[in-house]
Amino acid sequence: MTHKNLQVEAIEQGSVIDHISPQQGIKILKFFQFNNKNEKITIGLNLPTNNGESKDLIKIENLFISNTQANQLALFTPNATINQIKNFKVVHKYKVKLPTSFIGMLSCPNSNCICRHENVKTTFYIQKNTTLKLKCHYCEKSFDRTFFNELY
Ligand SMILES: [Zn+2]
Structure with missing residues (x-):
């Protein structure tokens, strides 16, 4: 499996947190305790991006990131994007944003x-x-x- 396949491999339903700053993926897992929910999680660390940098990525099946979580994510990784997947399709994609x-x-x-x-x-x-x-x-x-x- 190439890196590219790993990054685009589909999940049926859930969330993909993409463009996580390197080194932040594990901290995010720990803080949000996504791993305590018994859902299938795929995590990619130091994946190459198109512009030659690297990123972390987290895919969680059957879990949708709440607005509060998206705000909190911005503290860890200001440029992350969240993809909401339903039926193998991205139905909603947005950037995390720091609240006030x-x-x-x-x-x-x-x-x-x-x-x-x-x-x-x-x-x-x-x-x-x-x-x-x-x-x-x-x-x-x-x-x-x-x-x-x-x-x-
Ligand atoms: Zn105080």
Whole structure:
């Protein structure tokens, strides 16, 4: 089987997350726990792309990525595309997109933050200047993504 076949091999129903930045495929599997759902998963790592770079790719049968998941995916891999497959056909294809905020997804890296000690849903606002930062609603500190254990 060539790389090309592996990338286009059809699934009957489910999702294909394509154009995942290299090194992110495994982290995404872990974060979303796709592998705990007993569905068939095909994962490709460091697959060659047409422009000579490489990408990861994840195919999950019988699972459709929710909008929330698509937003969360953008934190791992800003240029990924999601293909929704039904009856062996791509019925919907879209790019992941960063939302303006993340609620209840990440815990605050600031150990003094009130959200670490009270039962509240964490809220982070996306700040996009030269690098991506997430600003905590509660302590108002900004962190880049390397501060969040959940993303590694
Ligand atoms: Zn905080």
